[in-house]
Amino acid sequence: APGETLLEVSGLTAGYGGLQVLHGIDFTIRTGETAVLLGLNGAGKTTTASVLCGKVKPTGGTVSFEGRDASKWSVRQAVSNGIVMCPEGRRVFPQLSVRANLDVGGWTHRSDGDWMEQQREKVYDYFPRLRERHDQMAGTLSGGEQQMVAIGRSLMAKPKLLIIDEASMGLAPVIVKDVFEIVRQINADGTTVILIEQNIGALDVATLGLIMEQGTIVQEVRGAELSDPENVRKVFLG
Numbered sequence: 704a705p706g707e708t709l710l711e712v713s714g715l716t717a718g719y720g721g722l723q724v725l726h727g728i729d730f731t732i733r734t735g736e737t738a739v740l741l742g743l744n745g746a747g748k749t750t751t752a753s754v755l756c757g758k759v760k761p762t763g764g765t766v767s768f769e770g771r772d773a774s775k776w777s778v779r780q781a782v783s784n785g786i787v788m789c790p791e792g793r794r795v796f797p798q799l800s801v802r803a804n805l806d807v808g809g810w811t812h813r814s815d816g817d818w819m820e821q822q823r824e825k826v827y828d829y830f831p832r833l834r835e836r837h838d839q840m841a842g843t844l845s846g847g848e849q850q851m852v853a854i855g856r857s858l859m860a861k862p863k864l865l866i867i868d869e870a871s872m873g874l875a876p877v878i879v880k881d882v883f884e885i886v887r888q889i890n891a892d893g894t895t896v897i898l899i900e901q902n903i904g905a906l907d908v909a910t911l912g913l914i915m916e917q918g919t920i921v922q923e924v925r926g927a928e929l930s931d932p933e934n935v936r937k938v939f940l941g
């Protein structure tokens with residue numbers, strides 16, 4: 704239900720081989736929130752997201768999703784339990800149509816055609832441009848449209864928690880605004896969202912800002928504080 708704890712991360716540590724990247728991360732996200740994980744390159748944002756979606760196994764701490772231990776889930780288990788990540792870099796399949804790209808996101812969940820079509824229509828309601836271009840090869844779309852395909856593909860799996868890694872990267876400011884506005888709608892329709900961002904503008908759509916530096920969360924910004932990003936900027940920009 705809205706307002707209940709959805710995700711609880713406590714003392715989370717993780718890394719790659721001998722390199723420890725996360726040094727004890729703590730945060731709680733409630734159902735219905737849009738959280739922004741904000742930090743500079745290398746702060747560990749993507750690694751945090753990778754743990755949540757089952758790609759990287761934590762070396763310590765706990766991850767609890769809907770009250771269940773999510774720390775050992777595979778990517779597939781995370782998806783079927785409602786955690787879906789839209790990866791950095793708009794990785795669409797360039798030779799496949801928009802429609803086929805979307806269907807890839809649905810297959811992990813269910814394969815029957817009517818269900819797929821219904822889900823696709825919901826995605827097209829968020830992104831009418833994609834409906835117009837449903838037969839077009841994804842590789843021929845603009846950067847902004849490819850980002851829409853990538854987000855749409857994640858939505859096909861009906862996430863409870865949608866994690867979007869660097870949605871704004873490399874996009875013109877006006878397109879970034881569009882993307883954030885659609886994120887706002889997706890959230891208003893009931894999906895809890897985590898945005899991984901270096902773009903402080905993401906705070907405009909957030910209910911919770913988590914500022915990350917060198918593998919830890921150095922500041923949490925909530926509610927009214929968010930409307931005065933001066934608070935954040937100081938820490939974020941050092």
Ligand code: ATP
Pocket residue numbers: 719722724742743744745746747748749750751901
């Ligand atoms: P970015 O915005 O560049 O994605 P980030 O805050 O998301 O930055 P991470 O991608 O989590 O940061 O990277 C944190 C650290 O982990 C960096 O030092 C990076 O070089 C290292 N790292 C990330 N992925 C791997 C990997 N697959 N193997 C080894 N080291 C990695």
